[in-house]
Amino acid sequence: MGYQVRVDKDVCISSGKCVADAPAAFRFDDDEIAEPTTGASTLSGDLLVEIARNCPSGAIRLFEQGVEVAVD
């Protein structure tokens, strides 16, 4: 099951790992900060957890029914 995805824009360092790993689910905004697209909701929970774990700054946060999911 998929999760709701948020990117903490104050934390993101624009490493671009999420955009490279899942270009259908993440993109850069006009300030080159990562943001989820509507495609993020189609990714499996396991893949989103992997992408969140790979985020070097820990900016990607996952939620299930409003409750944050621990990814580490």
Added chain:
Amino acid sequence: MTTTDPIVATFTISSFEAAKEVYRQKDLRQALYDEGEVVMGDVLVNLHGDEHRKRRRVENRIFRRETFDHYERDLFPQVTEVTVAPYVAAGGVDLVQLGHELMLNLAALTAGIDRPEGTAEETRRLYDYMQWFIKGATLAHSTEDKPALAARIQRALEEWDEEFLKPSVARRKTALAALEAGEITENDLPRDILTTLLRGNDELALPAFALRREIAFFLLASAHTSATAFVRSIDHILGWLADHPEDAERVTGDPMFVQRCVHETVRLNPSSPVGMRWALAPVSLKSGTEIPQGSKVVIDLHAVNRDPEVFGPDAAEFNPYRELPAGVGPFGLSFAAGIHVCIGQDLAAGVVPRADTAPEEHLFGLVPGAVRYMFNQGVRRDPADPPQRDAQTQRPYWGTYPALLG
């Protein structure tokens, strides 16, 4: 605050989970390079908070997969072949010297340091400067007279600036002006860190001395860490093949296997054996450890990357077939984690493959590429001249590693 203050409380972290948590704590700031100020004073890995985020965001514009693809497929193979060819013809080389020469050639491209003469003498001068910068960054572990060394390194920085950096900056400013005037296109610009910083300078406003240190840092960091990983990987693989001759064909023909060997090498031999952080505020770890403000946290990467809870009972051994738990990188925490995770990790070591990774689209990394190239040139130890450790540093570097080729 200095590292010699006797009243500073020090917390040593030796488990993988706690180290990952420490690296991601926003109230812990970089402390590893306090003694290496002469080169590392205000470079990316030493910044914190907004200042760090701003610079990293600008620099990350060049640290993208498409840039790495361009380097790995279009630039690096030719540079590797040209650099190694004379030694293949000679039948042997010192891998330590070759590692630094090769990685310097690649690092100069990525950092944006031109060598317009294109002569061996010019490269030797750049190599000599880089050796000073390496001594600067690792000053904390030096066994030499540190103040005298720092003064010499400062002089080297200034001389290098005049000879290499300023002309490289001038060429890029000319190119950027031509772009602005519509005389050239984006594709005509150099794809390197110096160009990226000059383009982003409206946002960063870096003074000349900060730009000098930043580019010197990238030159030394990318060349030195890759060069040591290059030699160590070959050493580990040669050791592995002595016991597992059945893998001989994999080191020449299977780039995924070579990448896995390099990752395992990097796990066992992190570039820096420790990470260090200062506590800017009180920090509570999940384990219950309370770290007071002003304390120092030392991450014992040697122990962290050999944590048997994570890497198994044979964690201290080299095993490229090691199975890893989910969420654990094959190189452990050698590239750190959190905001200071190595910006060049994917460039140096490639992307960690997934089960569905297609080899033809995969990014293997410059060190795995160079290591595989050496095995295709028949690299092997010289039985008459065994490798020696470097006695000028407490870090576990090879001082010489004579090898035969062909």
